[in-house]
Amino acid sequence: MGAVGQILILSLMGVQLAWALVKTPSLGRSNTIDPVDMCREIKFVDASRRSATRESVLRDLCEAGVTHVELDDKMKQFAIFNLHRDNFEDAAKWHSGDAKNVIDDPYWTINDVEQLKDTKYHWYTHGLPMWPLPHQAISNTTAKSILPKKKPADWPNYGMATPVYFAAKAWRNQAWSAEEFFQQQPKNSPFKSHKDFHKLAKEVVEKVNGQQVESYSDWPFLRYSLLPMVKSMMLRNKGLCPDELYVYTRVTPCHPTEALQLTCVQAALEARNILTQAGCRATDVIVGYTQEYNNNAL
Known part of the structure; x- marks a missing residue:
């Protein structure tokens, strides 16, 4: 082999080594899912709410969310939601506040699991597959002075979740895990x-029906996190309410056998009640998805 050939081989080996040393996101969840393709067609739970601007924002949420979720043949549902300040904006805006900036972290997934030391069962790395929730890493003090001055926690304007899946055999017993x-x-x-x-996670797990995790739409992050999120956003915006709350779910939360598919609107109704508590009656709730609930989807 000539000198040129040897140089070429060494160069290729160097490139391969460099690639090996660069950490890439764990995208096993999306090896078969192209976010652009998956999010191309946006459906609205309430078709009368459709507009080009709203469709564009929901597509943004879909494409951002799917890169932070472990999806496979069994775990297919997830939700991502966003408080949107101006209804004329056709792109999602992300604000993390005091919480971890998960949307810009390519290595972070909402439903990461880890093997536990004693039983070898598995549980969620983040405690629950829902973010943000109370008691997670959101600070509520500032330490710039000798005596820390308390201030309201600055909550993100977005969040995401998957159902609490219990199907995998490796979990054995979700309560023990x-x-x-x-x-x-x-x-x-x-x-x-x-x-x-810990107390909140136990409460959430005890309330979830393991046989209906795919279709339930009483998403705990709405119940526990939406109110402080709205209040934080109003504080940042001098008392102004968000124009819209967007909720995207990959699969519509309707089950075909449920009367009038009432669970389709459950998330919107719950969000509307919470927004009213926050004094934001005029905030629109826009719910979209990309896949119908059926035996092939779930």
């Missing part, structure tokens, strides 16, 4: 209040 997860790391907890978030 959750308990072991929270018991093994209280001294080095990633949560703002480990004890309180």
